[in-house]
Every structure is written in C-alpha cells, then in structure tokens.
Amino acid sequence: MAGYVLAKKISGLFRGDKIDTLESIDSGMNNKLPVQSLSVTQHGVEGDKQADPIHHGGEERVLHHFPREHYGQYRRWDLITNFKDVPAMGENISTVGLDESQVNIGDIIQIGEVLLQVTQPRSPCFKLNLQFGHPKFALAMQESRMCGWFYKVLQAGEINANDSIVLIERKNDISIAQAMKIYFLPEVDPEQYQQLMQCEGLAQNWVASMQRRIDTHQIENWQYRLYGPAGEPA
Numbered sequence: 001m002a003g004y005v006l007a008k009k010i011s012g013l014f015r016g017d018k019i020d021t022l023e024s025i026d027s028g029m030n031n032k033l034p035v036q037s038l039s040v041t042q043h044g045v046e047g048d049k050q051a052d053p054i055h056h057g058g059e060e061r062v063l064h065h066f067p068r069e070h071y072g073q074y075r076r077w078d079l080i081t082n083f084k085d086v087p088a089m090g091e092n093i094s095t096v097g098l099d100e101s102q103v104n105i106g107d108i109i110q111i112g113e114v115l116l117q118v119t120q121p122r123s124p125c126f127k128l129n130l131q132f133g134h135p136k137f138a139l140a141m142q143e144s145r146m147c148g149w150f151y152k153v154l155q156a157g158e159i160n161a162n163d164s165i166v167l168i169e170r171k172n173d174i175s176i177a178q179a180m181k182i183y184f185l186p187e188v189d190p191e192q193y194q195q196l197m198q199c200e201g202l203a204q205n206w207v208a209s210m211q212r213r214i215d216t217h218q219i220e221n222w223q224y225r226l227y228g229p230a231g232e233p234a
Helices: 070-076 127-132 137-144 176-183 190-197 204-216 223-230
Strands: 004-007 012-015 020-022 025-027 033-035 037-040 063-067 093-095 108-111 114-121 149-155 157-160 165-169
Touching: 012 037, 070 137, 114 157, 114 176, 127 137, 127 223, 137 223, 176 190, 176 204, 190 204
Parallel strands: 063 093
Antiparallel strands: 004 165, 012 033, 012 093, 020 025, 037 157, 063 149, 108 114, 108 165, 114 149
C-alpha cells in the first residue's frame, strides 16, 4: 500500500496557543483557530499549546487528527447539546472520508513536507463532557471508537491546507478502531494486549499501561478520566 492516498484533501488545519477553562478546568480546546499551514517539529506545532502536557502533547502526540464527519454522528446521537463544531475536539487536522478503520497503529504517513507515524487513538476524558454538554460523551467516544488519533513526527516541516495525506508504509495489521477495542476491553486479556503491544510505533504509555494490567491482573479505574471530579452521573 506504499504511496496510497488516504485523503486527497485536508478539510482543515488548526492551532492555538491560548488556554482557558471549562467549568474551572484548564483546556485549550476552544482556542484552536483555522490556519493555512502548520510548522511542525518533532516536539510540537509552532503556535500550538496544551493545557495538560502530562496527558496531552509530547513527542508521541504532536498532532491530533480527527474525522470531521464524527461531529454529525455525535449530534445524531444527541451527544452534542450545544453548537460547537470543528475544531472543538482540539484537533490539528480535520478530514472527510478517513476514519479509524482505515488507519493502523504504526502507519508511516506523509503530509506535505512532514513524515509522521500513527502512535495511538485518543483516550477520551471528562473534559469532552464539559465541552459538549453531555455527561457521558467521553464514555460514548470510548465505546464507539470514534476518537481520532495522534502522530509523532519523523521528519519536520510544513503542512499546508491543500496537501494530500499519503500512506508511505504500513507496519502493523491493527487499526485505530481495533486498538481502541483491545485497550478498553472490560477485562484483562493478556493475549490481545500482547498483540497490540507488539505493534511497531505504538505509544509507550499505552505499552506500559497494558504491561501493568498484565502484571497486576487488573485494569486501572477509569471513573475519574471518564467523569471527572463529580463522578459517574446517576
């Protein structure tokens, strides 16, 4: 599949360096602005900032790619109760016609001058509940696997709004959607974890998390990530 065009055209490029709050929680999701190009290094995007660098950003999550059509599906499910649209997920890249079933962990992708590798799906957190006005939005994203994905940068450069997205090399057989399904299984499954952990290019925090589950025979508590300080809604 080398040289295969995944998307002929980007729908939008976005960045933002301002941080505000969602119900007193720091977030940069509402401050992404459309731009004609992104200047990308191995450490980040020029003019782009994350409120929580521990759980967002870093060299394995430099760029966030989110399918534009997912907004429509979430609206049809009545999970977006306000008028927010692209790039309200905090994405840097938006496309139409490319989803989590078509992109695999470890894929080497060329966009303009920039060479990227797919590292992980987005792990949804409770900030999405606040962003879209639904207390179980993050849970719905986790279960639907309509989450988008992250890239690390192998070759820095410029991405322009008229660039195509080209698959250069496919390293593994596990798609983003399959990775989400495995990672968020309700019970520990060492065999499936090992299959995912062996994927070249998978983000190290995901590898460490699954290894910890195998070692302890238990899954970490997801309540805070999914629902925040208030806990699961009644």
